[in-house]
Amino acid sequence: MKIQLSLEEKAAQVLNSFRFGKTEISDYCIRKVRAYRENGLISTAKHFPGQGDSRMNSHYELERIKIIRLKERYGLFKPLRTPSFSRREHRELAETIARKAVKITRNTAGHLPLSCAPEKPVLLIAPERNAKLDIGVHMSEKKAKPYIENHCRRVVEKTIPLTIGAELGGELKRMAENHSAVIFDASFRLPSGQSAILTEEQIDLLKHLQKTNGRVVVLALNPFIISQIPFVNAVVATNGRNEFVLRAAAEKIFCGEK
Secondary structure, X not given: OEOEEOOOHHHHOOOOOOEEOOOOHHHHHHHHHHHHHHOOOOOOOEOOOOHHHOOOOOOOOOOOOHHHHHHHHOOOOOOOOOOOOOOHHHHHHHHHHHHHHOEEEEEOOOOOOOOOOXXXXXXXXXXXXXXXXXXXXXXXXXXXXXXXXXXXXXXEEEEEOOOOOXXXXXXXXXXXXXXXXXXXXXXXXXXXXXXXXXOHHXXXXXXXXXHHOOOEEEEEOOHHHHHHOOOOOEEEEOOOOOHHHHHHHHHHHHHOOO
16 A cells, blocks of 8 residues: 655656545545455555655656665665575475466467477567666566476577667567567566556557467566457466566466466
């Protein structure tokens, strides 16, 4: 639950409808928490001190506001220690959770489970790594290729930026023609670190890939993108990027739901 205390009208323009005014915040938050609780939801407060100091949209621009300075002071941008899953029962629990969380949300043409054609490799289109986002919780995020290669040895990976130009788009369309299938890893992140919905360029590219190849599978980190691509026949919702999630996603693509 976002708690936003807007200090100035400029700041209010970049905040959403969850923002509360200075005199309303306590009453509104108490009522909201109570409503969540009555409906079986657990809530937690966030964003304090928050974006009320900001004069820009932090989804696309970064500003050294109060919260950023405090996080730097307390070392919250330092890499987290990688969680230890040395105990077998811990790994088994993580794998069980991932298998239940990762879902095939669309398979209208019956392409899944995907079969690997020996004469043609699978094309994996994945986001470029943004080193600036390798902080905090994002440190545990992994690349999808090694987990896909556990099921299909012939995988060609092409990484792309958040913004796709005409030249790169044309190259990807040509590549799709010479591959047995296309896996589009849609785990793009905004400069703020939040998972992104698809841009118009990315949606247009997917339309062309679907038309050119026909066997397109989208890995959806952000579940909101599923409604953006009704023309894609196969979608797997991942809801994460750690090793257990990506292993489960690869299993869903090549082995189907078990």
